[in-house]
Amino acid sequence: MVHSLSQLPEAWRERLGGHAVQDIMIGRSAASVHRLTAADGEVFFVKTEAVSPFADLPGEAARLRWLGTSGIPCPIVIDEITEEARHWLLLSAVPGSNLVEANLPPEDIVEIVAQALHRLHSLEPGSCPFDHRVVARIELARTRVEAGLVDEDDFDAERLGTPIADLIRRLEKGRPAIEDMVVAHGDACLPNLIADRGIFSGFVDCGRLGVSDRYQDLALAQHSIRYNLGSPWDEIFLIRYGGDIDRDCLAWFRLLDEFF
Template sequence: MSIFREDQPPSAGALDARLAGYRFERDALGRSAASVFRLEALGLPTLYLKVENVGHFAEIADEAARLRWLKASGLTCPDVIAEDSDGVRNRLLISALPGSDLASASVLTPPARAELLAAALLDLHCLPIASCPFDHRLERRIAAAKARMQAGIVDETDFDETRLGKSAEALFAELESGRPGHEDLVVTHGDACLPNFIASEDGFSGYLDCSRLGVADRYQDIALACRSIAYNFGEALVQSFLDRYGMSATDPARLDYYQLLDEFF
C-alpha cells in the first residue's frame, strides 16, 4: 500500500515506537475533523491514528476520555492505545473495529442498518446519566456554538439545504429564541450520524467519533440520526428507525432545533 508523502502523519515522538513497521493510508473514518490514518502491517493489528492541530477547539483529548469512559461502561468502542501532543499537534492511536460504518456497510440492508443504529442508541441512552461526567446540556452547547461562531469556524457553506444562504449570526439568533423549555436527558453520542457507528455481518461493532458524547436531550441524537437516515436511505426508513427505537411519534420542533444546533459543529 503506497501513499504520497503529504499523507504521512506528523511525528511527535511519544507514539513513534508503537507506529514502527506500519504503513499509513488516509482514511475517511467517521466524521472526525481530525486527519485520520489507517495503519496496517503484516502480523500486526490494524490501528487508526488521529491527528489534529492544537487549539481551543481541539477534540482529541475529549475523545480519548470519552472512549475510556464508554469502554468502562460496558459498551463497544475502539481501545485507546496511546495519545500524545508536541504542543503543535495532538495524536490519538486507537484500535480498529470489525466491519464498516453504517452508511457503507453493504453486507447489511439499509433497513437492517437503520435498526442497528436504533439499537445502538437505545443501549447508549440507557446508561445512567449520574455516571456520566460529560455535560452537553443546552446551556453548554449553546455557549460552545457561540464561541465557534465568534471564532469564525462555522462553515456557512455546509449548512443544510433549508438554511443555505443564511449567516451563522442569523442561525444563532434562531438557536437562542427557539430554545426548548425542557430537556429529556440521557447519555448521548452527540453526532449520531450513520458513519459514526460500525457494524459487520455479525452485527453492531461499536461507536466511533465520540468526542461530543455527553449528557444531553435524547433529541440531540434522534434529530441527527433521522437526518442521516433520510439522506442515506430515504425518508421511508426514518419511521422504521423510530419504531425500533420506541419513539413512534416525534416533536418536529425539537428535531429541527437540534439539527439547527448541529450547524455550528
C-alpha cells in the same frame, strides 16, 4: 495529514513500523484520521490535530476511556501524545465496517442504529461527567461563531444564505423547554456506528459524547439515514426507536448541529 510513519510521534514509530498508512476521508472532524495496517492484519487508527482552544482529541480520549468502562463498545485508547503543537491519539480498531460502507440492507441498518442508541441511552446520565446540555451547547455555538469556525457553506439547503446571526436567534428562541436527558453520542451519524457481520460492534468519533437530550442523537441519526438511505427509512428508524416523536425537537437539534 500523515503520509509516512516518519511523521508519527517518535515514541510510536518502532511499534508501528511496517504498517501501511491510509487516510480516512469520511467525516467532518477537524482532526485527520489514518488507518494503519500491518502485513499480519493488525490495525490501529491514528488521529491528529493542531493544538488549539477548540481541539477535540483530548476530550475524545477522556470520553472513550469513560465509555469503555460502561459496557458500550468503542475504540480503546492505546496512547495519547501532545508534541510540536499537535495532539495525537492512538486507538484500537473496532471490528467491522461503518454503516455507510457496510453491505447491509436498509432494514438492518435502521434496526442496528435504533438498538445501539437505545443501549447507549439506557446508561445512567448521572454517571457521565461530560455536560452537553442545551445551555452549554448554545454558548459553545456562539463561541464558535465568534471564532470563525462555523462553515456557512456547509449549512443544510433550507438554511443556505441565511445570516448566521438570524440562526443564532432562532436557536435561542426555539430551545426546548424541557430536556429528556440521556448519555448521548452527540454525532450519531451512520459513519460513526460500526457493525460486524450484521451486529453492532461499537461507536467511533465520540468527541461529542455527553449528557444531552436524546433528540441530539435522534435528529442526527434520522438526517444521516435520510441522506444515505432515503425515505422512508428515516421514518422507519424513528418507529424502531419508539416513543412519541417531537418534530420540533428534531428540527431544533438539526439547527444546533449547523454550528458544529
